[in-house]
Amino acid sequence: MNDLYLTLHVIGAVAWVGASTLFHITGRRVVAANDQQSLRQFFRDGEYFSTRYFIPVALLTVAMGVALVLSDKYLEFSDPFVSMGLTMFIVSFVMGAGFLGPQTGKLLKRLDAGEFETPAVQSQVKRVLTVSSIELLLLWATVVVMVVKPG
Numbered sequence: 468m469n470d471l472y473l474t475l476h477v478i479g480a481v482a483w484v485g486a487s488t489l490f491h492i493t494g495r496r497v498v499a500a501n502d503q504q505s506l507r508q509f510f511r512d513g514e515y516f517s518t519r520y521f522i523p524v525a526l527l528t529v530a531m532g533v534a535l536v537l538s539d540k541y542l543e544f545s546d547p548f549v550s551m552g553l554t555m556f557i558v559s560f561v562m563g564a565g566f567l568g569p570q571t572g573k574l575l576k577r578l579d580a581g582e583f584e585t586p587a588v589q590s591q592v593k594r595v596l597t598v599s600s601i602e603l604l605l606l607w608a609t610v611v612v613m614v615v616k617p618g
C-alpha cells in the first residue's frame with residue numbers, strides 16, 4: 468500500500484470530517500442562540516469555507532482514495548468499503564452542491580432582507596440543519612466502514 472497516498476487520504480478525511488463536525492456543532496449553537504447577526508455570519512462562513520476548504524479537502528480525500536486503489540493490486544473499486552467510500556463522496560457532494568450551498572445563499576438573501584423572524588426562514592434554517600446532520604452521520608459512518616472494511 469502506498470504510504471504517501473494513504474497518509475494524504477487520511478489527512479484529507481480528518482480535515483473533512485473534523486471540520487464538518489465542528490461546523491455543525493457551531494451551527495446548532497448559533498441557531499439555539501436565535502441571534503440574527505450570528506446566524507448571518509455563520510451562513511457567510513459556510514459560503515466562504517465550502518469552496519475554499521470543504522471542496523478541496525473532499526477532493527483530496529477521494530483523489531488519494533482512488534490513487535490507493537489504482538496503485539494496489541489487492542484493492543478493487545468493487546471492494547465494499549471502497550464502493551461505500553465513493554458512494555459517500557458522491558452523496559456528500561450532491562448534498563453540498565445540490566442543497567446546502569443553494570439553501571445557504573437563499574437564506575443569506577432572506578436574512579439581508581430582514582426576514583429573520585418569519586416562520587419560513589425559521590423552518591428553512593431547521594431544514595438545513597437536518598440535512599447537514601444526515602451528511603455528518605454519513606461521513607462518520609464512512610470512517611467506520613474504512614476502518615472495519617466490511618464484506
Ligand code: HEM
Pocket residue numbers: 473476477480484528529531532533535536542549552553554555556606609610613614615
Ligand atoms: C468520505 C470519504 C472517505 C473517508 C472519510 C475515508 C476515510 C478513510 C480512513 C480514516 C482510512 C484509514 C483506515 C485505516 O487505516 O484503518 C481510509 C483508508 C482507505 N480508504 Fe478511505 N475514506 C473515504 C473515501 C474513500 C474513497 C472514495 C476511496 C476509494 C476510491 C477510499 C479508499 C481507501 C483505501 C484504499 C484505504 C486503505 C485501506 C487499508 O488500509 O487497507 N476511501 N479511508
